[in-house]
Amino acid sequence: MLIQKVSEAQLKNKPKILVIGDLMIDRYIYGNSSRLSPEAPVPIVNIQNESITLGGAANVIQNLVSLGANVNVAGIIGNDNAGIQLIEHLEIDFLDTDLIVKDSTRVTTLKTRIMVGNHQLVRLDNEVTHPMAVELENELIEKIDDAVREADIVVLSDYNKGLLTESFTSRVIALATLYEKKVIVDPKGLDYRKYKGAFLIKPNRKELAEASKSENINSIEKLKNAASVIFDQTDVPYMVVTLSEQGMVLLSPDTHVELPVKATEVFDVTGAGDTVISCIAYFVSLGMDLEDACELANHAAAIVIRRLGAVTTTVEEILADLAQSVKQGVHLAH
Incomplete structure (x- = not known):
């Protein structure tokens, strides 16, 4: 039984997972609004409070920590206050931040959302997305060598912010291949050839359509056709395509397994993709095996989309959701 498999696997080790990706800060400003500005036809927001959370690859890290993994993190930030805040938030979970490099030519990605009630009024992005310099790439490759060798698995969390360039990504995957480590990728952009040599790529439906130059992926056959384009480009053995509430x-390249959503209610799909890739990497x-890991990740996604915002879940919650499905007679993959 899958629940027993998880319990037995957890007793054996605490996995070491290296996350390399675009680190971000998500800032939420909450307020209320009852009138328009006399200066322009825009609402006046009276600020009530604000919060700071980790985003991008940093949200993947939070998911992995919540699952119980031993996580190492590598990336680049700016030499600014947002970068300081990001490091402080990571260190709350006692994470080692020595592999995070400061780039004086960029700012730390900061996304500020103005919220009135549960409605997002506007989002302000402060970011620099140019590719990192070759000198910085060389420094980072040198820094991560030991971490790749010691990791059980490597996760690339790509948000197209200038870290995971074609050159750097290829070098990371080559390093992982040298040490016989699997690489799991959450991709971004229109050209997936830079992920050649990875173990698994996890796009969502929209990302797959754009990268494969497909239109309207609304059936399993169209999805398989789009995926075949990526398989031809990358030679990866596996792909997981997330379909939001579906x-x-x-x-x-030869088979597929459909995993329908386990959630009875869908409130917010924000961050569900981060949860999925974290769970697959962890399990x-x-x-x-990969199919069991995807089944568990599907239950994890069902948990987080029943909640508002980018949230995390735990192995205990996943197993409870799995047990509930068994109780209700839902067929599960073993």
């Missing part, structure tokens, strides 16, 4: 599909690094 679940996900695990594909190889595969425990030694579980």
Whole structure:
């Protein structure tokens, strides 16, 4: 039984997972609004409070910490206050931040959302997305060598902010291949060839359509056709395509497994993709097979989309959701 498999796997080890990706800060400003400005036809927001959370690859890290992984993180930030805040938030979870490099030519990505009630009024992005310099790339490759060798699995969390360039990504995957480590990728952009040599790529439906130059992926056949384009480009053995409230599909070049969504209610799909890739990485690094890992990730996604915002879940919650499905007679993959 899958629940027993997880319990036995957890007793054996605490996986070491290296996350390399675009680190961000999400800032939320909450207020109320009852009138328009006399200066322009825009609402006046009276600020009540604000909060800071981790975003991008940093949200993947939070998910992995919540699952119980031993996480190492590598990336670049600006030499600014947002970068200081990001480091402080990571260190709350006792994470080692020595592999995070400061780039004086960029700012730390900061996304500020103005919220009135549960409605997002506007989002302000402060970011620099140019590719990192070759000197910085060389420094980072040198820094991560030991971490790649010691990791059970490597996660690339790409948000197209200038870190995971074609050159750097290829070098990271080559390093992982040298040390016989699997690489799992949350991709971004229109050209997935830079992920050649990875173990698994996890796009969502929209990302897959754009990268494969496909239109209107509204059936499993169209999805398989789009995926075949990426398989041809990258030679990866596996792909997981997330379909928001419709679940996900695990594909190889020759087969596919559909995993319908487990949620009875869908409130917010924000951050669900981060949860999925975190769970797949975590359970595969425990030694579980990929289909079981995807089944568990599907239950994890069901948990987080029942909640508002980018939230995390735990192995205990996932197993409870799985047990509830068994109780209700839902067919599960074993």
